[in-house]
Amino acid sequence: MPEPPSQANSNDVARQKVIRDAPPPFNKRAADVILRSSDHVDFRVRQSILAESSPFFEAMFSLPQLPESRKRKERDETEYRDGIPIVDMSEGSRVLDALLRFCYPVEDPALPYLKVTCEVLEAARKFDMTYVVAQVKKQFLSRAAQQPLQAYIVAVTRGWVDEMREAAKCTLRREMRWDAYIPEMEQISAGAWYRLRAYHSACSEAVSKLVDTTQPNEDGVVMEWLTTTQWPWFTCLCSQPASQKPYTAARIPCRSAPWWEDYLKDVKLKLKDRPHRATIVESDAGEQHLDRTTCRTCLSQKISRKMHLKEFEGLLIQEIDKVMSRIQLEVRI
Known part of the structure; x- marks a missing residue:
């Protein structure tokens, strides 16, 4: 027999909220805060490491703490786990994992795709992580050298001026087929595309005149x-x-x-x-x-x-x- 609608809905919600633990080193019981990703993965981390890496988290963790009696009163499964406070994050687990690895004393991650690189860079800027921003920008430039048009479009959609200009420079290294179509073009205006072509043409004219x-x-x-x-x-x-x-x-x-x-x-x-x-x-x-x-x-x-x-x-x-x-x-x- 099918489940009654109300029961079926509650089961769907329960399945959606299944909590998973992050991989090492973010699964240690000695952690003092849990960052819960938007796809329900719990990252057990140390406040001191995050505070050193990010003024954003430093300010968050320096806020006055609730008295223990009030903590017990307000404690429930969505706010605490194993007695450790939970901070809900808008970032997914893939982005959060990479972001935290840049902060922790482990090997910096190699970001696999341009999309992931940009998501991590966006999060690093959001949390004012200076070191992470610098390291991820290097990986962005590496990706831009391979996919200059895609990198330019991503930078335009996010309003990243420096990255726009760096991606535009990367187009100069390649023989560009300006009549070719890529799906990402739908994301930007004709004006943004025109300005990229105008930049390439200006460089082409100026440099070729040298010889x-x-x-x-x-x-x-x-x-x-x-x-x-x-x-x-x-x-x-x-x-x-x-x-x-x-x-x-x-x-x-x-x-x-x-x-x-x-x-x-x-x-x-x-x-x-x-x-x-x-x-x-x-x-x-x-x-x-x-x-x-x-x-x-x-x-x-x-x-x-x-x-x-x-x-x-x-x-x-x-x-x-x-x-x-x-x-x-x-x-x-």
């Missing part, structure tokens, strides 16, 4: 960041073909080796797609173009040419960083 010999500035200078043209690709005999139009670099009229011109065109295209220092660090385009040259001098001095290439790319990377530091994602909260 563009076809678009001089108002003074007629290309690669104005160069301080010298005393590089072998400017001085080799193969850099003097009469058919090549000279340009002004480092305020000195010059021509460059054909393989070097091809290298710059290649790097410019790469930087348009990935306007980031990693594009140069991870590329061997210079060496590839040098290997294909027909210039006997360049081939005979290939080793020294490659060393000079590394020096040039080191300077280019520094310049990319300078340019990037001047470009900021527009943020609207």
Whole structure:
């Protein structure tokens, strides 16, 4: 026979409120407070550890305590367990477990997913846990490097300005398919998406100009960041073909080796797609173009040419960083 409605409802409530114990080290009987997660998992913890980790909990535990006689009068299963006071938390057990592990003298947890990372970071900020915030932000940045668009969207929905900008920077490391759809896009406005694309475009334009010999500035200078043209690709005999139009670099009229011109065109295209220092660090385009040259001098001095290439790319990377530091994602909260 089916249970009467009232009895069935009460049984459902009872099943929903089955209390589980958290795993070690949050199941010790010596604890002096229990944090009960929103999914009914009890974390037995020490007030002193939480107070050291969080001004929020320090203030909570410093409140005047009830007299023992009043405690006995008001004690019931929802407020006390085994004589230990219970604090109901709005966080789920997965978030609470990670949060507490950062506070306890155990190994910091590795947060498995971007969603969990953001939930833990949100809770750490809520409880003003400075150390936890710093550690979780590192993991957020690691996740953002793998999922920059998702990280940007999560940051936008939470109003996290720093994380928005860091996630936007991470998009620069990848060749972005702006016509691709991901479900998370439904969570943000067209304006937020537009501002991310505008940031990426501004970076692409500014960084690719660093290696563009076809678009001089108002003074007629290309690669104005160069301080010298005393590089072998400017001085080799193969850099003097009469058919090549000279340009002004480092305020000195010059021509460059054909393989070097091809290298710059290649790097410019790469930087348009990935306007980031990693594009140069991870590329061997210079060496590839040098290997294909027909210039006997360049081939005979290939080793020294490659060393000079590394020096040039080191300077280019520094310049990319300078340019990037001047470009900021527009943020609207």
